[in-house]
Amino acid sequence: MGVCRLDASRAMCEGCLRTTHEIARWPSADTTERLEIVQRLRERRRAAGRTSEADSRPRRRARASVA
Numbered sequence: 001m002g003v004c005r006l007d008a009s010r011a012m013c014e015g016c017l018r019t020t021h022e023i024a025r026w027p028s029a030d031t032t033e034r035l036e037i038v039q040r041l042r043e044r045r046r047a048a049g050r051t052s053e054a055d056s057r058p059r060r061r062a063r064a065s066v067a
Helices: 020-028 031-048
Strands: none
Touching: 020 031
């Protein structure tokens, strides 16, 4: 934790591309909100030309709970 290096002009981490708001929300975000953040990160990485193999894989679906 605490390894983000912020670009003050963009209010965004230079490494992971999360915004300051997303960084602050992450610890208390539920699974749905985290998946939304991750999806936005994929879009930002694509726009910046910083894609990875993981960006090409489909998003995992939530597992159905076993009753």
